[in-house]
Amino acid sequence: MTMACPGCGTIEEVRKHRLCVECRRPIAIQQLLADDSGEIRPELHPLAEYLVTHHGSAISLERWLYKSRCAVVLRELADGTLPLTADAIMTRAHAGQSVAFLLSLLIRSGVLPDFDIQAARFEHWFQRWLPTVPHPEDRLLLRRYCTWELLPSGRSLRGRPATAVRSGSTYQKVRAALKRCAALLQQIRASxxxxxTYPQRSLDGxxxxxxSQRDALAPFTRWLRRHRLSRLRVEFRSHRLEGRDYAADHRWTMAxxxxxxxxxDPVTRVSGLLVLFYGLHLTRIAAITRAQVDTTARPMTLTVGTEPIELxxxxxxAMVQLLDGNRSDTWLFPGRNPGRPIxxxxxSRRLxxxxxxxxxxxxxxxxDLTRQLHxxxxxxxxxxxxSSAAAWARLSGGEWSDYPALRSTST
Incomplete structure (x- = not known):
């Protein structure tokens, strides 16, 4: 039945004598976060205010509050069953996406202090995975390798701010590499x-x-040789640059x-044009902030290096359209997790x-760029x-040996 909402007067499909979803929002949040006495604990007040004022769609919020795994964890935080700490939340929530979203939400609302979620999730996993490696000496070796080689800046993961340089995919690769290394150590002991003393021929077999195993073990064996722990060697695979034969006319067709x-969609269009025009990696594109875009300049500029690019x-x-519909005050491409980029x-799936x-x-x-520009x-x-730009220039067949002389002549 179509009736006016008794709370705000909006006319929409609502049940008789019931509020619309927007007016139900604070009630639903109160029900979720209140304890047995009907009060929200002081530590969660910032979260309640954030959900009321910042969450976009009331319908999606209501659905999330009642059906998501995060809501179950929030209920346990609200009634005191679960301690309000990152470790407790990561242990309880299990699923990676749920953990990342919930921690981002708590950080963004000010309930938890800012920290690097991906680094904390990796450390949480590492501290629980390492004891599953059977032999103590292997555990010690893997800890040394992870701390000093794979993540040399990770000795203070907990204290690192959220502006970390490592993405979630990087930590996934580190996890996979450590598992490969552990499998090799177990194979050596089983033999x-x-x-x-482990023969090179056995390693080759x-x-x-x-x-993928070769990619993980090549840096591991190099590290072992550098520290005189082994003579085993796994050669790095020679990587042929993807897309060398990618037809230029197809690129311009896509452009x-x-x-x-x-x-x-502006997100798809802007990211696609940044790839097609400037060859930016998707990791770099995803991390672009609003501050890197100067909308007051004529022409508009984007700064991803030391010099701005005139767009x-x-x-x-397309960039203006993207910014106008952007809900984030930090990121050009906000992600699903509050306060985090896409x-x-x-x-990649969009493109x-x-x-x-x-x-x-x-x-x-x-x-194409290194063929036209120095x-x-x-x-x-x-x-x-x-050095990377020079490598691209050599691959493109560009010859810039006379560039210094040309510059000195023109200046």
Whole structure:
């Protein structure tokens, strides 16, 4: 039955004598966060205020409050069953996405102090996984390798601020690498050998048909040799640059599609154009902040390196559209977790749905840029190292040996 909401007077499909979803919002939050006495504990007041004022859709909030795993954990925090600590929440919530979302929500609302969620999740996993490695010496070796080689800046993971340089995918790779290393150590012990006596031929047989295992063990064996713990060697795979044969005309076909499709979602359109025009990696794109975009400059600029990039009109217009619909005051591409940027995975899926393969398009764009511009200029504009820009220039066949002389002549 269509009736006016008794709370705000809005006319919509509501049940008789019931409030609309927007007016039910504070009631639902109160029911979720109140303890047995009907009061919200003081530590959770900032969260209640945040959910009332900052959560976008009242319908999605109501659905989340009643059906998500996070809501179950919040109920336990509210009634005191679960301590209000990151460790307790990570232990209780289990699922990675639920943990990341809930911790982001608590940090964003001011309930928990700011910290690097991905680093904390990795440390939480590592402290529980390491005891499952059977032999104490192997556990000690893996701890040393992780602390001093894989994550040399991770000795103070808990205290690191949220502006960490490592993404969730990086920690996933570290987890996988440690498991591969542990499997090798277990194989060595099962064969009755040690790191110093295990034959190279046995290691080669262990690696047969497993490229991912080779990628994980190559740096591990190099680290062992450097510390004189073993002579075993796993050669790094030679990586052929993806997309070297990616047709340039296809790249421009995709560029024309992204330029002309003004009805495309701004997130997809801007990220696609940044890949097609400048060869930016999706990890870099996802981490762009609003402060890096200067909307007052004419033309509009984006700074990802030491020098700002002047954006073409079509990209500037798409950028304005993206900023106008942006709910974050920090990130250009806000993610699903409060206060956090989008991750590269969703961006990649968006682009694939439009037919754009980001990795291949990126390679073609960088080859084109280094063919037209000196590697040093590309380095300053895109924020890549000078050696990397020079490598792209060599791959593209560009010849810039006369560039210093040309600059001295022109100045």
């Amino acid at each position: 009755g050998e040690t790191l110093t 262990f690696l047969t048909g497993s490229p 024309r599609a992204f330029i002309t499709r003004d009805d495309m 073409p009109e079509v990209l500037a217009e 991750t590269p995975g969703p961006l 694939r749905q439009e037919g754009l393969l980001a990795g291949s398009a990126r390679v073609t764009a960088l080859m 590697p040093r200029i590309v380095s300053d504009l895109l924020g890549i190292t000078a």
